[in-house]
Amino acid sequence: MKKTIALLTSTLLFTTFAAKAAEPLALQQVMKELGKNMQIATDGISREDWSTVEQAAHKIASHPEAPLDEKVRITGFMGSNMVKFKAFDGQTHRAAHEMAEAAELKNGQKVIAAFQKLQSACLSCHQAYRPAFVKHFYENTK
Numbered sequence: 001m002k003k004t005i006a007l008l009t010s011t012l013l014f015t016t017f018a019a020k021a022a023e024p025l026a027l028q029q030v031m032k033e034l035g036k037n038m039q040i041a042t043d044g045i046s047r048e049d050w051s052t053v054e055q056a057a058h059k060i061a062s063h064p065e066a067p068l069d070e071k072v073r074i075t076g077f078m079g080s081n082m083v084k085f086k087a088f089d090g091q092t093h094r095a096a097h098e099m100a101e102a103a104e105l106k107n108g109q110k111v112i113a114a115f116q117k118l119q120s121a122c123l124s125c126h127q128a129y130r131p132a133f134v135k136h137f138y139e140n141t142k
């Protein structure tokens with residue numbers, strides 16, 4: 001019985017992988033939204049429009065997660081790197097919260113300091129993982 005379930009699960013997973021191999025990940029849409037909200041924040045900083053900055057920061061901090069089947073694929077690919085990958089995500093969330101708080105206080109310098117931390121967190125994850133990630137999920141399937 002256990003074996004049958006294991007076999008069924010792996011068949012199901014395999015079918016999911018095969019069917020979705022070349023489609024953009026939901027994560028890509030999440031990333032596009034993050035990028036958009038960073039632009040909104042930058043524009044808000046230039047205009048000292050702190051409520052816009054605060055809203056954008058909240059959206060960054062509470063970005064949606066990838067659906068479960070995609071998380072399974074990502075975790076499978078990342079293996080032990082998942083710990084660090086998640087840590088970069090954690091840094092992003094903390095910096096976004098910090099930026100929201102600074103914007104609420106209308107403290108421009110603190111907003112910019114948090115913004116820098118935020119961008120560093122994005123960049124660190126991209127530099128560490130994006131090339132291999134894109135190669136694995138898109139280029140190998142063409």
Ligand code: HEC
Nearest residue numbers: 025028031032034035038085088089092121122125130133
């Ligand atoms: C935990 C790792 C991680 C963090 C943190 C992260 N990203 Fe990404 N990002 C990725 C990966 C992986 C991709 C490639 C996704 C893909 O192509 O499916 C990506 C891709 C992107 C893209 C390109 C999307 C496209 O159109 O192809 C943008 C824009 C982006 N990220 C913005 C951001 C911003 C802004 C932040 C910080 C607020 C951020 N990311 C934080 C991992 C991360």
